[in-house]
Amino acid sequence: MGFTYTNGFHDAANAIATSVSTRALTPRIALLLAAVMNLVGAFAGMRVAETVGSDIVAVPTGGRGFVLCIGALVGATAWNLLTWWRGMPSSSTHALIGGLGGAALTAGGTVKWTSIRDSVAVPSVVSPVVGLAGGFLLVLAAYWLFRRSSPSRTTRGFRYAQTVSAAAMAFGHGMQDAPKTAGVVALALVAGGHQAADDTSVPWWVIGVAAVVLAAGTYAGGWRIVRTLGRRIVPVDAAQGFAAETTAASVLYLATATGAPISTTHTVTAAVTGAGVAGSPKSVRWGVVHSILLAWVLTFPGAGLLAALVSLLLLPLT
Structure with a gap:
C-alpha cells in the first residue's frame, strides 16, 4: 500500500496536468475528480491484476516469497520517489515490473520472460506510439473542424470537454494502476499458502484496499510532475x-480489456507530445522529452537493481 500511495501522487499528473494548465479545472477540483475516478476505475481492472499476479513471476512459498514481494515493492517505491523528486514522469508500472524481475532473480523466484515480452514489453512499446499518433491526429482534426468558429467560444467548449476527458483519463488510470498492486498482494497470498499457485484470481477486498489508497495518493497530488507534464514539455491549449x-x-x-499492464505515464506523455507537435513542433521542449525518455529507459534496470539489493539484504532473515 505504500507503493500504491506513491503511485497515486506520482501519477496524479496523468489525469489532471493538462486540465490544470489550460485552467479548465482548478487544481483541487481536478485532484478530487481524479481521486474519485481512480477509486471507481480500480474495480474495472481485474484482468490487469490477474496478469501481474500470475504472468510476471512465480514466487516460492514461505519466507523467500515474502522477500521477493517486499523487495519488488520497496525497489519500485524508491524509484517512484526518486523520479518524483526529479520531476520526471516515469512509469510506476515499469518500476513495479522491473522490481518484480530484480527481486525474483535474487530471491529464488522464476521470471516468466515470454509472458513479460508478450503482455508487458510489446504493449508498452505500442501504447506510446499510438498515443503520439492519436494526439497528433486528433488535434489536427479539432483545428480543422473548428477553423471557422469563434476562438473564445471554441476554447470555452474544449475546457468543458476537458472535464469529461480528464475524468475518463483518471478512470483509465484507476483501471490500470490499482490492480497492479493488488496482483502483488495476490503473489504474497500464494507465498503464504493462502492461495494456490495456479489460482489466478485476485480477492475483491485486495482491489478495494488498493483502490482507496491509490485515490488518497492521487488527491495528495504530485505537483512536480504536474508542472512537467502540463507545462514543461509543451504549453498546451484546451483543444490539445x-x-x-x-x-x-x-x-x-x-x-485493460486485454489484461496488458501498460504505463499510463508513457501513454499520456506521448499523447501530450503528439498534440504539441500538431500545434507547433517548435513549441515542444525536446530537451525535456529527451530527459523523460532517459528516465523511461532507466526505470526497468533501476527499479530492478534496487529491488535485488533489498531482497539480498532481507534473505538472511528468512
Missing part, C-alpha cells in the same frame, strides 16, 4: 489537452 487526454484514455481502456 482534450485530444491528449481522450487519446490516452482510449489506449488505456483497450489495454
Whole structure:
C-alpha cells in the first residue's frame, strides 16, 4: 500500500496536468475528480491484476516469497520517489515490473520472460506510439473542424470537454494502476499458502484496499510532475489537452480489456507530445522529452537493481 500511495501522487499528473494548465479545472477540483475516478476505475481492472499476479513471476512459498514481494515493492517505491523528486514522469508500472524481475532473480523466484515480452514489453512499446499518433491526429482534426468558429467560444467548449476527458483519463488510470498492486498482494497470498499457485484470481477486498489508497495518493497530488507534464514539455491549449487526454484514455481502456499492464505515464506523455507537435513542433521542449525518455529507459534496470539489493539484504532473515 505504500507503493500504491506513491503511485497515486506520482501519477496524479496523468489525469489532471493538462486540465490544470489550460485552467479548465482548478487544481483541487481536478485532484478530487481524479481521486474519485481512480477509486471507481480500480474495480474495472481485474484482468490487469490477474496478469501481474500470475504472468510476471512465480514466487516460492514461505519466507523467500515474502522477500521477493517486499523487495519488488520497496525497489519500485524508491524509484517512484526518486523520479518524483526529479520531476520526471516515469512509469510506476515499469518500476513495479522491473522490481518484480530484480527481486525474483535474487530471491529464488522464476521470471516468466515470454509472458513479460508478450503482455508487458510489446504493449508498452505500442501504447506510446499510438498515443503520439492519436494526439497528433486528433488535434489536427479539432483545428480543422473548428477553423471557422469563434476562438473564445471554441476554447470555452474544449475546457468543458476537458472535464469529461480528464475524468475518463483518471478512470483509465484507476483501471490500470490499482490492480497492479493488488496482483502483488495476490503473489504474497500464494507465498503464504493462502492461495494456490495456479489460482489466478485476485480477492475483491485486495482491489478495494488498493483502490482507496491509490485515490488518497492521487488527491495528495504530485505537483512536480504536474508542472512537467502540463507545462514543461509543451504549453498546451484546451483543444490539445482534450485530444491528449481522450487519446490516452482510449489506449488505456483497450489495454485493460486485454489484461496488458501498460504505463499510463508513457501513454499520456506521448499523447501530450503528439498534440504539441500538431500545434507547433517548435513549441515542444525536446530537451525535456529527451530527459523523460532517459528516465523511461532507466526505470526497468533501476527499479530492478534496487529491488535485488533489498531482497539480498532481507534473505538472511528468512
